[in-house]
Amino acid sequence: MIVKTEGIVLKSFDFRETSRIATFFTRDFGKVKGVLKGIRKDPKKFGSSIEKFSVNDIVYYQYRNSDIHLVSHCDMKDFYSGLRQDLERMTAASYAAELIDTLMPAEERSLEIYGLMQAFLKCLQTCPDVSKLVQTFQIKILSISGFQPHLETCVSCRKNVSDAPRFSLRLGGLLCGVCKDANGEATPISLGAVASILHIQKNNWDAALRLGMAPFIKKELKYVLNHFLVFHLERHLRSTRFLT
Numbered sequence: 299m300i301v302k303t304e305g306i307v308l309k310s311f312d313f314r315e316t317s318r319i320a321t322f323f324t325r326d327f328g329k330v331k332g333v334l335k336g337i338r339k340d341p342k343k344f345g346s347s348i349e350k351f352s353v354n355d356i357v358y359y360q361y362r363n364s365d366i367h368l369v370s371h372c373d374m375k376d377f378y379s380g381l382r383q384d385l386e387r388m389t390a391a392s393y394a395a396e397l398i399d400t401l402m403p404a405e406e407r408s409l410e411i412y413g414l415m416q417a418f419l420k421c422l423q424t425c426p427d428v429s430k431l432v433q434t435f436q437i438k439i440l441s442i443s444g445f446q447p448h449l450e451t452c453v454s455c456r457k458n459v460s461d462a463p464r465f466s467l468r469l470g471g472l473l474c475g476v477c478k479d480a481n482g483e484a485t486p487i488s489l490g491a492v493a494s495i496l497h498i499q500k501n502n503w504d505a506a507l508r509l510g511m512a513p514f515i516k517k518e519l520k521y522v523l524n525h526f527l528v529f530h531l532e533r534h535l536r537s538t539r540f541l542t
């Protein structure tokens with residue numbers, strides 16, 4: 299079957315003598331791997347050099363019994379040139395691409411994730427605060443992919459947490475003063491940091507980005523989000539490894 303769609307390049311690597319295999323996150327079919335035959339021998343064969351994070355119009359033959367399809371056309375639409383000259387921005391874009399590659403199963407469509415990645419890359423070109431942008435992306439992708447931390451109440455007894463909340467990586471949520479000792483390790487987290495995450499969870503991308511954050515809250519978010527993502531990704535990767 300011949301398929302036409304739009305896709306963001308998550309990664310690519312050389313394949314055999316003259317080709318490359320690229321992983322695209324496509325608008326219509328989710329994460330798709332495709333081989334671009336002869337692209338290294340004849341770079342003009344495709345209207346794209348499949349740069350990481352570029353948006354491309356692609357046409358490919360969908361093979362039923364393979365997870366790698368044959369790309370016949372690939373034309374670059376958007377290059378996000380504004381983020382290419384800056385190491386911090388390139389690192390942030392690589393991180394986002396890796397998160398999507400790890401979290402998303404092959405060929406599962408998600409318009410929400412596609413829109414999130416586009417919004418993220420677009421803002422990354424000009425946004426003065428890269429770390430806030432990355433944290434907003436982390437909170438949004440956790441929500442969309444079903445790992446949203448439970449912050450409204452205590453994750454164990456479901457009562458409101460009014461003071462000295464702690465965050466449990468294992469349970470993925472807040473623990474109140476009564477439950478904190480019975481549930482293993484949990485990191486102290488300020489009510490301000492909790493409110494910031496909730497605000498970003500509940501608002502759309504633009505409104506979430508307008509939220510002002512004190513430096514100490516940003517530092518807390520960085521710690522909690524990075525540890526939470528690593529914890530869940532490891533568990534997620536382990537469980538997929540068991541399946542194969």
Ligand SMILES: [Zn+2]
Pocket residue numbers: 452453454455456457473474475476477478
């Ligand atoms: Zn509790």
